[in-house]
Amino acid sequence: MTILNADAVSAGYHDHPVVHDFTLSVEPGQMTAILGPNGAGKTTTLLTLAGVLKPLAGSVQMYGKPAPKSLHARAREGLAFISETRSVFMELTTLENLKVGQCDVARALDIFPELKPLMSKPAGLLSGGEQQMVTLVRALTRNPKILLIDELSLGLAPKVVERLLDEVRRAADESKIAVVLVEQHINQALSRVDEAVVLRRGRISLRGRAGELRNQKGRIQDAYLSH
Numbered sequence: 001m002t003i004l005n006a007d008a009v010s011a012g013y014h015d016h017p018v019v020h021d022f023t024l025s026v027e028p029g030q031m032t033a034i035l036g037p038n039g040a041g042k043t044t045t046l047l048t049l050a051g052v053l054k055p056l057a058g059s060v061q062m063y064g065k066p067a068p069k070s071l072h073a074r075a076r077e078g079l080a081f082i083s084e085t086r087s088v089f090m091e092l093t094t095l096e097n098l099k100v101g102q103c104d105v106a107r108a109l110d111i112f113p114e115l116k117p118l119m120s121k122p123a124g125l126l127s128g129g130e131q132q133m134v135t136l137v138r139a140l141t142r143n144p145k146i147l148l149i150d151e152l153s154l155g156l157a158p159k160v161v162e163r164l165l166d167e168v169r170r171a172a173d174e175s176k177i178a179v180v181l182v183e184q185h186i187n188q189a190l191s192r193v194d195e196a197v198v199l200r201r202g203r204i205s206l207r208g209r210a211g212e213l214r215n216q217k218g219r220i221q222d223a224y225l226s227h
């Protein structure tokens with residue numbers, strides 16, 4: 001069953017489209033990456049899938065029906081959205097951050113045991129990677145049906161990027177969460193997702209199975225360079 005579907009979506013700001021004719025469909029347990037250079041329209045696309053932006057044309061469906069209009073209403077139907085801005089409360093401890101997210105703390109520590117010694121530390125003193133572990137685990141323990149992630153690994157070291165993406169992959173496999181993620185780390189993303197689309201100036205310039213795209217690095221680079 002298709003969990004989320006975007007049908008010929010155009011999206012943008014003040015009636016001016018910056019994303020055109022975007023089509024995507026995601027199944028349970030399937031991970032899709034949205035790749036592309038700066039300004040290609042990745043965040044705009046994700047905001048539209050999340051219900052933060054209204055499509056200027058086309059439509060978004062959840063479970064085969066028109067998706068509820070707002071992010072809040074989509075969240076009630078099982079959508080979780082991790083946006084580009086870090087969402088931890090810096091002055092609260094790690095434990096308090098997890099509790100604010102109403103997450104199952106024991107389960108959170110099963111997923112990221114690294115957080116165990118950091119529970120009483122203010123989140124503002126955690127590393128960027130540790131903060132993103134808190135953000136990710138809060139979303140995962142809410143048992144979403146679909147998880148949209150905008151640049152989870154922005155500015156993080158490759159090892160940390162891999163650690164985070166591996167947990168997203170595990171959640172997709174074990175809990176059948178459908179995942180759409182925007183990612184700048186192309187290689188790390190392509191070795192974990194099932195499918196990818198490459199945006200260039202707001203349009204899909206390349207799409208396919210991750211395994212095939214890994215062999216077409218030149219074409220992906222073209223999309224980035226001809227920006």
Ligand SMILES: Nc1ncnc2c1ncn2[C@@H]1O[C@H](COP(=O)(O)OP(=O)(O)OP(=O)(O)O)[C@@H](O)[C@H]1O
Pocket residue numbers: 013018036037038039040041042043044045
């Ligand atoms: N709030 C906004 N109002 C007007 N235009 C915007 C707004 N946000 C983004 N844009 C424009 O929309 C286009 C696509 O931006 P978007 O942030 O979706 O790209 P992106 O691929 O996510 O880029 P990046 O990788 O740099 O985050 C850009 O030309 C950008 O300037």
